[in-house]
Amino acid sequence: MDFSLSKAAQGRIAMARMAAESLMRPISRQYDEEEHTDPWDFFNTMWEASKANAEATSLGGKKSGDKKVSENTLLACMQIEELAWGDAGLYLSIPNPGLGGAAVQAVGTPEQKQRFLGSFYKGKPKWGAMAITEPHFGSDSKQVATTAVREGDEWVLNGTKIFCTAGHRALNESDGFVVVWATLDRSKGRAAIKSFIVPAGTPGVTVTRLEDKMGIRASDTVTITLDNARIPADNILGTAEIVEKGSTGSFGGVMATFDSTRPIVAASGIGVARAALEVLTQVLAEQGIAIRYEAGPSEQTVLEREVMNMEAQLQAARLLTWKACNMMDRGQRNSREASMAKAKAGTVVTRVTQKCVELAGALGYSRKMMLEKWMRDAKITDIYEGTQQINQLIIARSILGYSSGELN
Amino acid sequence: MIDFEFDEEQQLIRETVTSFAAERVRPAAREADETATVAESLVDAAWELGLIQGSVPEAYGGYASQAPSAVTGALIAEGLAEGDLAIALHLLSPRLVVDPVLVLGTEQQKQDLLPAYLGERFVPGSAAVLEPHINFHFTRMRTTARRDGGGWVLDGDKCMVPLAKAAPWIVVYAADDSGALAAFVVPSGTPGLEIGEREKMLGLHALELYSIALRGCRVPDSARLPGDAAKLLRRARVAQSAMAVGVAKATLDYAIGYAKERDVFGVKVGQKQAIAFMLADMATETDAARLLNWEAAWNLDQGNEAAREVALAHRYCADMVMTVTDNGLQVLGGHGFIRDHPSEMWVRNGRGFATFEGIASI
Structure with a gap:
């Protein structure tokens, strides 16, 4: 058991954080207000970076798999938490093979992978x-x-x-x-x-x-x-x-791609909620309010309790997400854990971002600050890639040992 | 690298503890609760597992290869509490003395005190942490330790002191003259240490708990454990939180078993989403709480202060176990309220985590 970030993880987080801060945050409000327009500068910059990265990987410049345990899924989640911290909508807009690519990767033939993904990062930005x-x-x-x-x-x-x-x-x-x-x-x-x-x-x-x-x-x-x-x-x-059931390319095969995409959705929501919580903490600090984690029960303010609760909830969701990733990286079946991460994150990020608007008062409700936007951005976490309720259904079937026919 | 797998030693300890809890502790739980005692035979059998001996390094008569790990301790605490909380606290009580001495004590204190706990049979341990007032927090003790000549004079009131009558030593936590938290190993029979009536609580019936009064209780300087006592009480919180996870796990598994057996409207009650979703939430919350607490434990093992992590995990686990045990009873409907089933006992035991402090150690 280990809760430390590897060198690779630290590097990945730092890189994503840099993109989030320098490329995403500055245009975040603009592309929220100007829906259906395209941030081409951002697309081109991200595309060039992905291209360079794809070339380095194909040249063998980057090796993974030397270690006993892979952390590919985990690293992806950590990266996405940072990018969504920058802007969740822009993160989803980064030119890449996306969910379509994930399906090709999961059930495509080697020829299809080559045809659709092999030369994906060539030429102009693609999605x-x-x-x-x-x-x-x-x-x-x-x-x-x-x-x-x-x-x-x-x-x-x-x-x-x-x-x-x-x-x-x-x-x-x-x-x-x-x-x-x-x-x-x-x-x-x-x-x-x-x-x-x-x-x-x-x-x-x-x-x-x-x-x-x-x-x-x-x-x-x-x-x-x-x-x-x-x-x-x-x-x-x-x-x-x-x-019927079980063969490659069957319905079940495609559904299995959710095992890797649900933790990723969870991670993106966590990034948004973390952004909100950081800003709230900053607003409080400016008012001279610091969180006293070890204050006595009748000394602690409601505000301190709320913030502590949000921090704990967010970390709980993050750890469930990392657990689902760790299992996938270890080659273990993780459908239940992927749904737990998604269900938990869906609830937590929705509530945390709403609470941050509330606690920041009129400031939180104003479009001068980003809190209201993050509240709007967070809600989708509880809907796409399987709603809260669908994930609860999957968890319930798993712990009760029921088929979809027995519990629906 | 972030990784949630157990190492071989952790895996072995976990298997040993969970099978003992399932085979010996759980079957004894209801009777222990009704009779308010823990059977001697069970205590003896648990002693053979070496859970205490295994936490003490070889140099002091145990067989641990390293200092006690909070992560390993959390695995033991969760596993035993899944059997029964009161029995788990009784069986692990020696660690209320052993851990403070190991973590905070001097070489001399270790030599003097530890061998007594590593004999042929179980010797109860005890700690006086909690105080009977509404704003209790371990960093703000009202019990005082006043410097007096070459020793200390302890004054104050403590409650929920486990096994205080039988334990040869009680580790008493108090604020010293500078207001700093300090720990003192007080031998039973010390003048001024007054052990009151056995306390009757909502839950934990099988565990002997006492209120004690310290009235000018004088101890020598050598009774004070010199290390940072807050560090030890954070470890205690992690132990306690791990037990909350164990109680939640017990409740969840029992409710799942019941939901798969109970007929309702032509199907099993577990096939109804209202119940199934409740169980799904209970499972998610139990896992989430466990991970948060492991992270806090791991931080302690790294030598970090971890005040924030421990505080967050402690609150989370205490809230979680209340919700999970309550829902666990609800799944059984009216039957959950009847003492034929353990669910009501888990509600009573689970409710305590948000109130008690320092009655477990790892």
């Missing part, structure tokens, strides 16, 4: 995205109604996808791609749901709506319409066979 949700369902993802029909050596996709993060930038602003969930046969349920890589420029693929949101406004969230969209046959992720 990857994932499209699951449809107008008639959210969490109940077996209700996918978008269809995929095989015609010759192509798949023909038809349907409407909503709430697709970075879909606009992936399809309209770059040569990116969107991973689209579609069914081969609606009567066959889960087993017939497959994911397909839809590249930018595919005829019949249109972004038909950009959502106006409460928070994370720098990040685009779109509706995508697929009208006889044709993609190559080998753009299907995993097998085209309709097989």
